[in-house]
Amino acid sequence: MATGGVRLSDEQRIDWLRLIRTPNVGPRTFRDLINHYGGARPALDALPGLVRRGGGTTRIYSQADAEREVAAARQCGASFVALGEPSYPPWLQALDDAPPVIAIRGNEEVFTRPPVAIVGSRNASAVGLKFAERIARDLGAAGFATVSGLARGIDAAAHRGSLASGTVAVLAGGHDRIYPPDHVNLLDGILEHGAAISEMPFGWEPRARDFPRRNRLISGLSAGVVIVEAAKRSGSLITARLAGEQGREVFAVPGSPLDPRSEGTNGLIKQGATLITEARDVIDALEPILGRGIETPAREPSPDELLPPASEPGHDERHRIVDLLGPTPVAIDDLVRLSQTSAAIVRTVLLELELAGRLDRHGGGLVSLSS
CATH class of the missing domain: 3.40.50.450 (Rossmann fold)
Incomplete structure (x- = not known):
């Protein structure tokens, strides 16, 4: 197999699995959370507050559930591989919505x-x-x-x-x-x-x-x-x-x-x-x-690479951004301009709404409230 890349620890792998298995967390949302909080564990810690502020409730995929799924994978000869690890299929890792974790069984060569x-x-x-x-x-x-x-x-x-x-x-x-x-x-x-590969949970x-x-x-x-x-x-x-x-x-x-x-x-x-x-x-x-190279995949940042966390949106900022949304898709750039706030604040509010199941994302950077 290819060499290089990074390898997650067993604890990180469990955290990644818990995060991507949590309702309303798809590959793009997973990436936003990792980039915003610097890793899967702090993102998991922040999820309850994000969902609550977005107006929803969710059940975070538990440590026990993730450990049971890892055991089930091991029993059938599969292994969980994370985006950026050497065994992750190289063409797949270049996608914007590449699965953060996939289960692979067979000959990875x-x-x-x-x-x-x-x-x-x-x-x-x-x-x-x-x-x-x-x-x-x-x-x-x-x-x-x-x-x-x-x-x-x-x-x-x-x-x-x-x-x-x-x-x-x-x-x-x-x-x-x-x-x-x-x-x-x-x-x-x-x-x-x-x-054989799958991004779906065991038992699905x-x-x-x-x-x-x-x-x-x-x-x-x-x-x-x-x-x-x-x-x-x-x-x-x-x-x-x-x-x-x-x-x-x-x-x-x-x-x-x-x-x-x-x-x-x-x-x-x-x-x-x-x-x-x-x-x-x-x-x-x-x-x-x-003959062309393949883009380097996303990975979990090391502690010295982390940026300071973005400020939490204030009540007035959050209210202003939500009021601008409706069932018709609107560009995120327009939300930033019309709300007269920062792109980081807008992204945080959109993330809260998405995790609460209240936001739909469309192509071209467009978003709308879920119908």
């Missing part, structure tokens, strides 16, 4: 290989399945790792084609809640030379809304995403959109205009995705990209 995601229809055609397996096998022979979601159809074919060379399964649920259940044996084969049964969240990890783990077959409303098109937003290359395999399973991929090509018919097309497009 697979993350040292250049990664390509292959996804597509669950109800795939025989031709689509054959192509997915072949391109995965050819990419594996060329030194690439394949990434997919362990779903039926194209995902499973891509995993099967790269079992010997190394493939990564991204799970929508916990490591002990494999979906679909009939792919447990396939996952066992993946773990010999590849790995995947729900419909968890799959788009998983899709951002599939694209985020990868330098490029290959869409083999996708209907007009396929979840694979969500992966393609996320890949574009993350700055990843999007490749699409053309199909018959008479087959609805190719409607999505043909549409991607019209929109500018790179048309491919073999592994060499992917390799030629990615070779220049793979």
